[in-house]
Amino acid sequence: MNQAYSFQESKSITRVNAFIRSTYNWMAVGLALTGVTSYYVSHSPALMQLFLGNPIMPLILFIGLIFLCGFLSARVHKMQASTATGLYTMLTVVYGIILAPIFLSYTDSSIATTFFIASATFI
Numbered sequence: 001m002n003q004a005y006s007f008q009e010s011k012s013i014t015r016v017n018a019f020i021r022s023t024y025n026w027m028a029v030g031l032a033l034t035g036v037t038s039y040y041v042s043h044s045p046a047l048m049q050l051f052l053g054n055p056i057m058p059l060i061l062f063i064g065l066i067f068l069c070g071f072l073s074a075r076v077h078k079m080q081a082s083t084a085t086g087l088y089t090m091l092t093v094v095y096g097i098i099l100a101p102i103f104l105s106y107t108d109s110s111i112a113t114t115f116f117i118a119s120a121t122f123i
Contacts, residue, residue, distance in 0.1 A: 030091075035111070037097060038103055065095065
């Protein structure tokens with residue numbers, strides 16, 4: 001009887017570990033997408049002008065970011081997985097656009113090191 005309880009407990013721990021691993025993998029993918037988006041936008045003068053040239057655009061992006069984050073948090077249990085994945089991808093891209101000016105302030109190697117270390121902690 002005690003052995004069956006141990007088996008059930010082991011099965012539960014395995015499921016929890018798989019869920020945590022999956023969550024960390026999604027976080028690492030989101031962080032990588034944010035970094036790639038930031039790099040691409042910061043190295044494109046046309047995109048920098050489009051997103052950050054107008055003084056109102058950063059405010060619109062920030063409000064959109066808050067809206068996306070709130071909407072995704074409130075509705076994630078009620079939407080399909082593909083919709084949640086698409087919104088999460090959009091959220092990470094908007095984060096990347098907002099964080100693009102950081103690439104103008106710091107060297108590419110220091111930013112890459114930071115993103116690599118942060119991504120490695122999730123894996």
